[in-house]
Amino acid sequence: MSLKKFYSFLLVISIVFMMAACSNNEDASGNNDGSGGGSGEKVELDFWVFGSTGYGDLIEEYKDVAPNVTIKLNEGEMNDVHSNLFTSISAGNGAPDIAMIEVSEVAKFLEASERFYNLNDYGAEGVGGNFLDWKWQQAQSVDGSFQLGLPTDIGPTTMFYRTDVMEEAGLPIDPDALAGEINTWDAFYEAAKTIKEKTGKPIADSPTLVFNAIRDQQPQQYFNEDDELIIEDTVKEAYDFTTKMLQEGLIGQNSLWTPEWGSAMNDGTYAILPGAPGWMIGVVKGNAPDASGKWSLTTIPEGGGNWGGSFLTVPKESKHPQEAYDFIAWLTAPEQQLKSFHGMGLFPSAPSVYEDADFIATTDEYFSGSETARILAEAAESVVPVYMGVNYGTVNTELETAIMNVAIEGADPQSEWDAAVQRIEQQLSRQ
Template sequence: MKRGKLVTYAGMLFMLVFLLAACSNDDNGSSDKGKGGSGGDITLDFWQFGATNYEDLAKKYEEENPGIKIKVRTAETAEHHNGLFTALSAGSGAPDIAMLEVDQLDRFKEAQDRFNNLYDLGAKDIQDQYLDWKWEIGENSESDFLFGLPTDIGPKAMFYRVDVFEEAGLPTEPEEVEALIQSKDDFIKVGEQVKEKTDKPMVDSMEMAYRGIIDGAEESFFNEAGDLLIEETGNAVREAYDFAIEMDALGLVGEYTLWTPEWGNAVNNGDFAVEMGAAWLKGWMLGNAPEAEGKFRVATLPAEFAGNWGGSYISIPKETDHSEEAYAFVEWLLSPERQLESYQSEAGLFPSSPVVYEMEDFKNTTDEFFGGQSTAQYFAKATDDITYVYKGPDYMSAHNEVLNAMQNVQQGADADKEWEAAVERIKGLIGR
């Protein structure tokens, strides 16, 4: 509202003050999180990270639900989670709706009082639409509090280069590759043939070899009591570490670091044979490895390597003034129908709802990037071998210490000494 000159007449002064106050209230309403905006609209702040199609779906929801506005903010993964944690800790500045990545989820569970329990908002009514293990991860330890509804998941499969397999004298049809590689030992044997015939590594990095085992482990660094498990006999972290060390000693892993330009070029050029990747890697390839189109296929991984890598939840912080409206949007956004749209979008988010796996549009999807192969069935099949995994609030910090140890070994350090040093660093982290 444009301010007029002050006048001395009492009536006009009263009207001016009244109008100014009304204008001020409208401004506050439109800028404050979760408050009514102009025309009585409700604006919901939605914080997300990574590549999704949620902004497009939010616009669609606005069209179908007049009076609801969804303000989407996208940030890098670390920036997003750190900013959200800071806002929740401060008790102000949190959004109405927030994504939580699965590896970060347990540290947010320690702030349960800062979130709405989605069971109180009706989530029980839709629980049967989602994979049991995915849903369970989103609960507290007593299973009576739900932090978020499931978004995508990251079931893993074997992305292999047809041209590299051909050069190595190996079969190239997905069913043949699956029959050829049934175990960890088979994987090493094939890797040795690839190395001998092509002088290329089987996988891109020690991290990928390590993830071959750790992503499917029911327990890794910690149990739910908070105990550190990595020094126990048979621990999955040590098993995964040793496998990566063995692969490196045999010359079967490259020295690429994920997400770097060098790694992207290696994917593009076929500088290694296999990526033990999650379903979402397909979306990355479409946008970042154009020269590899038609040269990759997908096959099922051995059961020893089955696991989930990635995926998220969408939560509703307690701070919102519009929890019911926020929940209505989240339930719609993550419904089977919308999950199919998210999978078919460029983001390629793999559904956490098995309802989608039975939809004809899902089953009949073909991927030109993978030579016209229908890859959806391989990732859907992989979900059968995934179970509930507990990670703990310090998971990412501990995980990074092991990655640092493996990197040092690849540069010539002693594997046992690096493992012992990593264990001590992890103990120091959790002892703070």
């Protein structure tokens, strides 16, 4: 080979390697042209979710957006999904391409952020403005450099109530009028005494719902950002209020998610579901098919909180992070969130949806024609960010146990609180 040909050969090889390097750098940078197709190769993405999301219909729609991408939807129970995900990422084997994580579990998975792709590398920084600030921050590192997940729904809390029980008690049944009547927790207590006297029924049938409603309004709950336990200063008052009402017979004894709790919605054996999030609309309808027009909703005393909501994440095991990101960015975009709201009642975390005329006009005949979207949107925009902490679930379980021991066994509230604190501290000391 002549020297001239040799140099020409080297030049061609260099150009090939430079083009390949540019291509690889482009993929790694997370550039997204909005097509949802990533590299264009045929890929299959395994997608783990929990609850009733209705995402199957949207996955079908996504085939027109990215025909090269197949989404395999796997639905399970929330605790099982979280447990299986944590086991998989810890072992480095078996995790999906996309995983749903509930807000109370986010802090735990943020601690294992090295097992997930940083969505900022794939375009997340460009879509952060689509979501409520407090929701976006929940899945973000303290310095904002790492984004674990994209927000799906939220759970702004309101007050669902039985119009027939309210009417029997002589209380207003119009949403605005009732909100004016029961605008503080002291007023809630007074209304409870009235309802008990006039109807013989408790104001609420689940003590943990009353506790949760007040807890979720607090700017701090179980831990501060240094992961110090602060429940004496933040939620003890909510516990005392709830157990006082229990001892006076103003709240029932049903545990959440039991058959008894579900059937009571249909039977009208109590007046109010306090602290009910938007996603509970579907829960009530499912448990109380005969109660259409007997339920309504309004704002909760002393402002809204948030209960629930999730994020979509991309574990490091995925071989197709760009395609996975493209899909979840599309799925959580305002347009798709609006469809999820109308289809499954998932309340949007994208505030631009709240300005949509069809959204604002949403009423629900089951809930006596209430302006469900408007009421929930107002609650959502009043929520402040709350640091939940890695051990949120541990604390919550023990406090719920204490409350239910007071409700069912008639245990002494302070003794139960002290015992719960001791159990919590013992468990935290093992971490």
